[in-house]
Amino acid sequence: MVAGFNLLRTPRIYFGWKQSESVLGLIGRYGKRVLLVTGSASYTRNQGITEIITTLEKAGCIVHHARIESEPSPDDVDNTTGACRGQDIDLVLSIGGGSVIDAGKALSAMLPITDSIRDYLEGVGTKKHSGKRKFFVAVPTTSGTGSEATANAVISFTGKNGFKRSLRHENLVPDMAIVDPQLTLSCPPEITAASGMDAFTQLVESYLSVKANVLTDALALEGINQIHKNLLTVVRHGGDTEARTGMSLAALLSGITLANAGLGLIHGFASSIGGLHDIPHGTVCGTLMGVVNRYQVSALMRLSEVTAAHDKYEKLGRLFSGAEKKSPGWYMEYAVEYVETLTGQMNLKRLGDFGIKGSDLMAIAEITDHKSNPLHFEKEQLVEMMRERL
Numbered sequence: 247m248v249a250g251f252n253l254l255r256t257p258r259i260y261f262g263w264k265q266s267e268s269v270l271g272l273i274g275r276y277g278k279r280v281l282l283v284t285g286s287a288s289y290t291r292n293q294g295i296t297e298i299i300t301t302l303e304k305a306g307c308i309v310h311h312a313r314i315e316s317e318p319s320p321d322d323v324d325n326t327t328g329a330c331r332g333q334d335i336d337l338v339l340s341i342g343g344g345s346v347i348d349a350g351k352a353l354s355a356m357l358p359i360t361d362s363i364r365d366y367l368e369g370v371g372t373k374k375h376s377g378k379r380k381f382f383v384a385v386p387t388t389s390g391t392g393s394e395a396t397a398n399a400v401i402s403f404t405g406k407n408g409f410k411r412s413l414r415h416e417n418l419v420p421d422m423a424i425v426d427p428q429l430t431l432s433c434p435p436e437i438t439a440a441s442g443m444d445a446f447t448q449l450v451e452s453y454l455s456v457k458a459n460v461l462t463d464a465l466a467l468e469g470i471n472q473i474h475k476n477l478l479t480v481v482r483h484g485g486d487t488e489a490r491t492g493m494s495l496a497a498l499l500s501g502i503t504l505a506n507a508g509l510g511l512i513h514g515f516a517s518s519i520g521g522l523h524d525i526p527h528g529t530v531c532g533t534l535m536g537v538v539n540r541y542q543v544s545a546l547m548r549l550s551e552v553t554a555a556h557d558k559y560e561k562l563g564r565l566f567s568g569a570e571k572k573s574p575g576w577y578m579e580y581a582v583e584y585v586e587t588l589t590g591q592m593n594l595k596r597l598g599d600f601g602i603k604g605s606d607l608m609a610i611a612e613i614t615d616h617k618s619n620p621l622h623f624e625k626e627q628l629v630e631m632m633r634e635r636l
């Protein structure tokens with residue numbers, strides 16, 4: 247029998263090559279005073295931004311432009327909402343990577359209120375956001391976080407007492423997501439690899455999650471299939487339009503599955519490590535993806551009963567290998583080998599490249615949350631996992 251479930255609404259999704267060219271011209275229907283949020287990436291800096299502003303102005307919009315240079319901090323959000331007071335903004339449009347979309351999502355939620363965003367961050371503030379916000383449109387230019395379909399915005403404060411926490415409410419799912427793979431063409435190989443591994447991690451973790459359901463499983467498997475077919479190609483041949491399209495779909499699906507099924511231990515590490523050290527989110531996820539999955543499958547092999555996670559790793563092994571008539575254990579081990587090989591091919595930096603030392607690892611393990619992971623590990627095991635990727 248199919249187990250019961252509920253699913254968040256998704257944005258109105260426009261997906262496809264060059265979709266943004268026509269759809270951006272329709273934005274004026276939803277609001278005339280637009281807060282446009284972009285990053286410092288080459289796409290918005292060099293090629294598209296003037297045309298986008300022209301398109302919006304032709305549609306009758308008045309554009310206020312804000313740039314977010316890196317993962318948004320509480321001050322970034324508070325300062326931008328402060329600067330926008332009196333502008334009577336009625337629509338926020340984010341065009342950029344995950345940080346830019348998270349920033350726009352947070353701004354759309356904070357524009358109607360005057361408090362600092364710190365007051366509403368999970369584990370930091372004490373107030374609950376009402377969910378009331380400005381109309382929000384997300385246009386990703388990388389294939390990674392899936393933030394165009396999620397209900398949270400990640401806000402970072404790095405350093406001693408640093409944190410990486412979410413502003414979360416089910417109403418924060420964007421109203422509209424314009425997913426145009428053409429916009430990802432200029433994404434450089436290193437960012438393509440890290441963000442692609444983020445999407446891969448999100449798909450696998452939401453698939454294995456204890457909160458997964460029949461719909462998130464179907465979407466996660468299709469996303470993982472797209473990663474399997476396209477991630478290595480897109481890192482080596484960034485101009486491959488078919489591979490770029492597959493990765494845009496994988497990232498979008500990862501956003502829908504993580505918003506509904508949650509994430510696992512690797513994203514627990516991404517929060518704890520990312521709060522203490524200035525390390526890109528996709529790099530933490532990607533660098534730990536192989537080792538954490540190896541520990542998981544080893545632990546599952548030692549269990550006497552067969553769990554849902556056994557079955558799911560077996561299905562992943564079937565998908566990755568294409569092989570038939572192998573034993574369940576063979577497929578599970580193949581799944582891990584595949585993930586470790588792909589992680590190696592991404593040539594991602596290691597934790598030590600960002601100044602993390604062996605003596606830091608226990609403190610990180612102490613504050614690492616397992617989220618919706620199907621297995622629980624002792625702190626010493628968490629340290630061992632990180633040490634392998636120092």
Ligand SMILES: [Fe+2]
Nearest residue numbers: 391444448531
């Ligand atoms: Fe992620």
